[in-house]
Amino acid sequence: MFSVLPLFLFLLLSLPHPCLATSVSLAWDPSPDTDIAGYRVYYQANSSGLPFQGTGAAEGNAPVDGGTLTVASISGLDPANSYYFAVTAYNSAGTESVYSNIVQVPETLPPLVSVTSPAENTPVATNLVICAAAADNVGIAKVQFLVNGAQVHETSAAPYTYTWNAAALPAGSYAISARAVDLSGNEAVSKAVNVSVVGDAISPTVSLAVPPSDAKVGGTISVSASASDNLGVSRLELSIDGTLLLSSNQNPVSYVWNTASFANGTHVISVRAYDAAGNSGVASATVLVDNGTGQTDSTPPPASTSTSTSTATSPLTLADAQFALQIASGQQGPTLDQMQRLDVAPYVNGQPQPNGKVDTGDVVVILAKLTGKL
Known part of the structure; x- marks a missing residue:
């Protein structure tokens, strides 16, 4: 009796061919039955609903008879469609097995992408806003901006723009292009636009x-x-x-x-x-x-070894408080002498207790001393 055990189908290769047609290569495990007359390849676009009734392949409508071979190629498919494939076996009496596992091949149509701005030979001195347009039948996942072939920015949000800082670059010609990747992983690179960096x-x-x-x-x-x-x-x-x-x-x-x-x-x-x-x-x-x-x-x-000695010989001033605030806020760094002079906090029992840094606590102590509160 003919076995109805399902076959196991493999996808070997899916390639877009010239004129935007897609070819799919398949392979499957041979049936264990001795009375095998051949295999049939079923396909269908954009739906996994059974039975597969695909049309349009160069080999004919589904099912495509593959003879006794366990490999087959289905060509001439529309790259804008996603296709589903399955295989059956049949014996000399014409009895056919159930479908094998189903293999899906995503659409292979690459996106359309172009650099819409700047124009060819635009001179660039500092910043340049680059704009790209991209479209695809299933949707754009991301757009990457390239300068001389190297990626400089990536975005997934339209409108696709990037501000390129060319101020630090040497003078010369630079090629700007954009790469678009669609939701199926297909990608395309635009024609390059050449711009002239003036240099500074x-x-x-x-x-x-x-x-x-x-x-x-x-x-x-x-x-x-x-x-x-x-x-x-x-x-x-x-x-x-x-x-x-x-x-x-x-x-x-x-x-x-x-x-x-x-x-x-x-x-x-x-x-x-x-x-x-x-x-x-x-x-x-x-x-x-x-x-x-x-x-x-x-x-x-010689550097002072005591903050209190430095303070005694040179009384703290309002300018010292301003200087300490600049140090505490990170606007500048103190020298060793300045650290010894301004590091007066915490202030305990009428004496400064330096803690090795100048911060807002030192500012407070200096202001308190100037106003007579210490």
Whole structure:
């Protein structure tokens, strides 16, 4: 008697062919029956409902007779459709087995994608908004933006846009394209649009406002600086004697310098500005510090080992409170001398108890001392 045990079907390969037709290669386990006359391949588009009654394949409508072979290819299928396949066996009397397991082949139609903006040969100096259009019969899963073939951004939300920052790139031609991936995993890459990056070789110009070089300064002084650039300033850094004290993305910047932590004599204040391309410009000024301690050279005095001693010889001022607040908020970092001077909290039994950091507690103690509450 002919067996009705189901066969097991495998999908070997599914490929889109020229002219957007799809070919599917199948294989299955042979039937254990000795009286096998052949096998039939059933297919159907977009539905797994039985019986399969597919049409349109180059091999004919379902079922397709495969003879006694256990492999078959079904070609000429519409790549916009998802197809379901099953196999049966039949004997010399024409008796046919039940369907094998069902194999699904997703649609293979690639999406349509294009770069809609910018136009070919657009010049780029800083930022460029890139726009892409994508469409697919089953839906777009994601769009990836490519520059010279390398992915720079990915989005799943329409409209598909990306702001490309080209300010730091060297001058030259760059190819912009978009890759779309549909919900079935099919993908396509658009035609590239070539743009011309101008490049930036111009350094920022820095303006530094400090007391005149021939003026003596003491206590606290205000230092301010600003910068200009053809494409924009990204960062300003202020240093005294080569030590970085302030780094900010604000323009202009101001800084309250407590000269009491520095030796009498000449000191160099410098401000360096950077643009997005990494170009930098600098301005410097030399000032003469005279805090009245008798020192006239620029060699720093030995570091104080006691916060209370430093505080006693140089009383805390409102500028110290402002400086401590800048440190506590992360706007700048203190030197060793400044740490020893401003680290006065917690304040216990009339004495500072330094805890190795300058924070808002130190600001509160300094203000309390200035107002006579400590």
